[in-house]
Amino acid sequence: MDILDNIPQVKAVLSHRPWPRAVVTEAGWQAAIDRLVEGGLTLLGLWGEPTAVHMAVRDGGSAEIAVVTYECAAGTFPSVASRHPPALRLERTIHDLFGLVPSVADDLRPWLDHHAWGKSYPLSGRNASRDVRPYQFLPAEGEALHQVAVGPVHAGIIEPGHFRFTANGEHVVRLEQWLGYTHKGIESLMQGASLEVAAKLASRTSGDSAVAYAFAFACAVEAALQIEAPRQATLLRALMAELERLANHLGDIGAICNDASFALMHAQTGILRERCLRAANVAFGHRLMMDVIVPGGVTRDIAPDGVAALRALLAELRKVFPRLVELYDNTASLQDRTVTTGIVKAEYARRFGAGGYVGRASGRDFDARRAIAYAPYDTLSFEVPVLQAGDVNARVWIRIREVEQSIGLIEQILDQLGPGGLETALPPGIGRGACEGMALTEAFRGDVLVWLRLDGELRVERCHLRDASWFQWPLLETAIEGNIIADFPLCNKSFNCSYSGVDL
Amino acid sequence: MRKTLLESLTHGSLTEPAPAPDDSALAELAAKVDRAAQARLGRSLAIRAVDAGSCNGCELEIHALSNAFYDIERFGLRFVASPRHADVLLVTGPVTKNMRQALERTYNATPDPKWVVAVGGCAIDGGIFRGSYACVGGVSETVPVDLHIKGCPPSPTDLLKGLLALLKHVSGTR
Numbered sequence: 294m295d296i297l298d299n300i301p302q303v304k305a306v307l308s309h310r311p312w313p314r315a316v317v318t319e320a321g322w323q324a325a326i327d328r329l330v331e332g333g334l335t336l337l338g339l340w341g342e343p344t345a346v347h348m349a350v351r352d353g354g355s356a357e358i359a360v361v362t363y364e365c366a367a368g369t370f371p372s373v374a375s376r377h378p379p380a381l382r383l384e385r386t387i388h389d390l391f392g393l394v395p396s397v398a399d400d401l402r403p404w405l406d407h408h409a410w411g412k413s414y415p416l417s418g419r420n421a422s423r424d425v426r427p428y429q430f431l432p433a434e435g436e437a438l439h440q441v442a443v444g445p446v447h448a449g450i451i452e453p454g455h456f457r458f459t460a461n462g463e464h465v466v467r468l469e470q471w472l473g474y475t476h477k478g479i480e481s482l483m484q485g486a487s488l489e490v491a492a493k494l495a496s497r498t499s500g501d502s503a504v505a506y507a508f509a510f511a512c513a514v515e516a517a518l519q520i521e522a523p524r525q526a527t528l529l530r531a532l533m534a535e536l537e538r539l540a541n542h543l544g545d546i547g548a549i550c551n552d553a554s555f556a557l558m559h560a561q562t563g564i565l566r567e568r569c570l571r572a573a574n575v576a577f578g579h580r581l582m583m584d585v586i587v588p589g590g591v592t593r594d595i596a597p598d599g600v601a602a603l604r605a606l607l608a609e610l611r612k613v614f615p616r617l618v619e620l621y622d623n624t625a626s627l628q629d630r631t632v633t634t635g636i637v638k639a640e641y642a643r644r645f646g647a648g649g650y651v652g653r654a655s656g657r658d659f660d661a662r663r664a665i666a667y668a669p670y671d672t673l674s675f676e677v678p679v680l681q682a683g684d685v686n687a688r689v690w691i692r693i694r695e696v697e698q699s700i701g702l703i704e705q706i707l708d709q710l711g712p713g714g715l716e717t718a719l720p721p722g723i724g725r726g727a728c729e730g731m732a733l734t735e736a737f738r739g740d741v742l743v744w745l746r747l748d749g750e751l752r753v754e755r756c757h758l759r760d761a762s763w764f765q766w767p768l769l770e771t772a773i774e775g776n777i778i779a780d781f782p783l784c785n786k787s788f789n790c791s792y793s794g795v796d797l
Numbered sequence: 798m799r800k801t802l803l804e805s806l807t808h809g810s811l812t813e814p815a816p817a818p819d820d821s822a823l824a825e826l827a828a829k830v831d832r833a834a835q836a837r838l839g840r841s842l843a844i845r846a847v848d849a850g851s852c853n854g855c856e857l858e859i860h861a862l863s864n865a866f867y868d869i870e871r872f873g874l875r876f877v878a879s880p881r882h883a884d885v886l887l888v889t890g891p892v893t894k895n896m897r898q899a900l901e902r903t904y905n906a907t908p909d910p911k912w913v914v915a916v917g918g919c920a921i922d923g924g925i926f927r928g929s930y931a932c933v934g935g936v937s938e939t940v941p942v943d944l945h946i947k948g949c950p951p952s953p954t955d956l957l958k959g960l961l962a963l964l965k966h967v968s969g970t971r
């Protein structure tokens with residue numbers, strides 16, 4: 294059965310690739326929500342345009358993906374979040390940016406809009422204003438409850454956001470996050486941008502995932518234009534993506550242990566992370582490998598001494614990392630902090646479509662590299678580790694196993710690299726109307742979705758970037774419940790959600 | 798654990814020699830740091846990092862300053878958890894309008910004498926996010942800046958060069 298069967302449609306949008314997009318009736322929109330609620334479909338994204346909303350979904354059974362669009366003739370659309378909570382923050386964002394009203398919404402508090410922009414509904418193209426009231430946190434009632442407000446400026450060197458804890462003694466009764474502090478207006482800067490500028494913006498959506506974003510953006514453009522990057526370019530893309538994953542996972546493993554006051558691990562993984570970034574710098578001329586991946590391919594080949602630098606890195610990792618794993622495994626005081634702390638229920642991970650280690654530590658067996666099998670992962674062999682416990686410890690172990698898999702992937706790629714073209718030329722213009730593309734790639738923290746529409750001159754008309762964190766942040770609120778406030782840094786670090794990636 | 802600890806003791810240090818302070822940074826600072834402050838602080842500075850809307854790329858490299866290769870604390874530079882303990886604010890990002898007030902408050906909460914270092918292309922003039930309805934632009938449009946460190950993101954070595962230049966001026970060892 295086709296994913297869009299049973300969803301009443303107005304028309305199919307033929308210029309959308311590689312997956313189908315259909316404009317649906319209100320009944321069709323509701324039918325899609327029905328299937329989200331039943332669990333047959335997983336929500337991949339929900340985003341707006343001045344007069345329409347789009348929802349990307351994936352069928353868990355057939356693995357098909359599709360986008361359904363509802364045209365908001367009256368400036369309203371049937372609320373997804375009121376029936377399927379994972380859509381809530383996305384829906385509030387659509388309202389903040391486009392002024393479209395989900396009906397009937399249970400919660401239409403502003404999300405990104407902190408009333409500081411000097412205007413309301415900045416992407417709506419009209420001049421409407423919204424009444425300003427102070428942000429209301431959700432109530433928590435009971436005896437002896439007190440609130441602790443943290444942020445936006447935090448104690449460590451991390452991104453800004455606000456956490457409102459309601460606690461009973463030491464135990465957290467409710468955590469509510471309020472983000473949006475790093476909202477930069479990326480989607481508005483995308484509008485009308487050249488592909489070159491847009492690719493740079495995409496990779497600065499979340500700097501720790503610069504490669505994954507540039508990769509997804511490039512794939513979306515290539516899908517829209519129906520071109521393919523050369524094999525050598527896709528290998529180099531995956532090489533950078535795995536290096537990025539290694540560096541981040543190593544940093545995270547150490548940082549999680551550090552939040553459990555085990556500084557030795559932090560120091561050791563910090564060394565390995567630095568070695569990854571230095572090897573990346575030798576191989577690709579930039580420690581975070583920014584701006585190497587572009588639509589059509591890559592801007593440069595690996596440097597002549599890059600292969601040797603990477604092989605030396607792998608040798609070092611193979612030598613040192615197993616010892617650190619043993620150290621983690623054998624330090625009882627550390628396990629005491631991580632085991633059974635901050636449990637994410639498997640049911641929530643499934644319902645929210647939580648990607649990355651958050652989902653995979655709670656039994657959700659999804660990895661875009663395997664599920665979508667985008668080039669070159671269709672020809673590389675790797676395993677996707679999955680655990681069931683859902684605690685901080687499980688999220689550490691998923692990272693450990695993924696470090697091992699990334700080492701194996703980099704080895705395979707180095708063996709396959711050869712001379713070869715780096716860029717497929719883009720068509721000078723498309724000489725017809727707009728074209729649309731979508732792509733998903735697997736960043737270190739989970740799947741990144743990029744959806745875009747290009748105009749006839751290959752400028753970006755609209756681009757939406759959806760970080761994995763959208764579906765992970767809300768689960769952090771559930772994971773901390775009943776834990777003590779002092780364990781929050783540990784839980785938070787084990788998620789390591791992006792602020793910039795969701796604030797956009 | 799014993800093996801890992803022993804190896805760290807017996808192997809040579811990974812920490813690299815200090816880079817020379819950045820010349821252009823020295824020039825930018827020459828005009829700004831007064832003698833009174835120099836006498837007060839000696840060779841030690843407490844740094845508070847403030848993310849004013851960065852993409853988090855700059856934070857990653859600021860973090861790296863604490864790893865064994867750069868070991869920033871050997872210079873008397875250390876990161877502190879509160880602006881009230883800080884001498885230096887290290888500010889990243891294009892100052893999103895949603896962060897402007899928090900940045901101002903952090904600045905006001907930092908006792909005098911204080912210095913502001915703007916880190917990364919975004920913090921200089923908004924960088925790639927310049928012109929957005931949601932960004933103010935450079936850090937200097939919100940709080941006075943004493944030193945700019947270029948790069949997207951600046952490497953830890955670039956950061957260290959800039960901070961050492963600041964330290965040199967503050968401690969009067971020109």
Ligand code: SF4
Nearest residue numbers: 851852854917918919
């Ligand atoms: S300067 Fe570059 S790395 Fe730093 S916050 Fe701005 S975009 Fe990110």
